[in-house]
Amino acid sequence: MHHAIILGMKIREINEFELIDKLNEMCREYSGIGTVLAVGDDCAVLKSTSDYSVMTTDTLVENVHYILPCDRYLLGRKALAVNLSDVAAMGGIPRHALVSLGLKGDTEVEDILSLYRGICSIGRENGCDIIGGNLTGSATEFISITVSGDCSGRSLRRNEAQEGDLVCVTGHVGAAAAGMNMLFAGEDVPAVLSNAFQDPVPRVREGQELVKAGCHAAIDISDGLFDDLGHICSASRKGADMYLDRLPLRDEAVQRYGEKALHYALYGGEDYELIFTIPENDAKKLSFDYSVIGKITDSHEGVILLDKDGKEIKDQTGWRHFG
Ligand SMILES: [Mg+2]
Structure with missing residues (x-):
């Protein structure tokens, strides 16, 4: 099918098989x-290359x-990035992805091609092939x-x-929440903050190195630093002291939000x-x-927040609410 046919067309106007x-x-x-055999048959056929696989899914x-x-395009990149991030958090090497889309009839075909281009581009950057999926009509897009x-052999648990x-934590924390809030407020957003929210980089290479390093x-941080470290603590039946003055905040977030940047870092x-x-x-x-x-x-008290003098900050609800 030629590209020109698609321009200006809506999902309900295109033959499903042509789009596929x-x-x-x-x-x-x-x-x-x-x-071995990717998209285009009833199933993808894959050659096993390791003893263990990791699998994850997100909608x-x-x-x-x-x-x-x-x-x-960015939506597509993020949709795959969040899954790649889960693979990274296990120390896995991403290999294959299946993509299912629920689409409304009045969606522009070109928009779906852009979405897929986003998915494919971040897939390629991380060695992850898109090997198939499913299209369905839906009242709400998903x-x-x-x-x-x-x-x-070993995965990171x-x-x-x-x-x-x-x-320890890679990169910066709180940048995605700061970027999201600035975007939704219609402000000019520094690129490091908008990218953190719209185009996060899954830490795939770092995850693999962590396995080897012991x-x-x-x-990975999806819920927020405080809750996600809390998940490690409860699963491991341990506690953690967290030093608030050591959190890697973006200067741009601190300039815009002051102390609230710390709130975004912990809970954003x-x-x-x-x-x-x-x-x-x-x-x-x-x-x-x-x-x-x-x-x-x-300790069995989960995550304990300490100020720069090593004193415990008791009122965590205060932190949660001052935003
Ligand atoms: Mg995760």
Whole structure:
């Protein structure tokens, strides 16, 4: 099918099979060599390349997770990025993705091609082939993606943090929430903040290095630093001291929001950075930048926030509410 036919067409005006052909063509164009038989048959046929696989799935629903109109290319990138981030948090190597779309009849075909271009582009950047999926009509648009990855024997779990481990985080925290709030307020947003929200980078390479370095536990930040570190603590039956003055905030977020930038860092979520716990000596071997933000303890009180003098900040609800 020629591109010109698609311009200005809506989903209800195009033959379903033509659209599927077009999307399959794009997937093949972007895909690597690891797949035996990808899109276009009843199933994808895959060659196993490791003893263990990891699998994860995530769904984005219109008006729940995103609001139209929006940049479909970036939406596609983020829809796959959140799954790649989960694979990264296990130390896996992303391999394959299945994409299911629920589409309304009045959607522009070109918008769906943009969405797919976004999905395929971040897939290629991370070695993840799009090997198939499903299209269906729907009153509400949704994007559901399932990703599988290879795992070299050991994976990074949430439940293996040990007392004395450093608590570390990649990149910056709170930038996504700051960027989202500025975007929704219609403000001029510094690129580092809008990108953090709209185009997060899954920490795939870092996750694989953490497995080899002897990292004990890891999780990616979707709910927020405080809650996600809390998940490690409860799964590992440990506690954590977190030093608030060590959180890696973006200067741009602090300039715009002052102390509230710290609130976004703790509770904002969607940063898709990795929180990991690791013995100090193993942390020294890591080749990428990270921040040490705390320590695992034998406490059973979950995450304890400490100020710059090491004093406990008791009123966590105060932190939660001052935003
Ligand atoms: Mg996760």
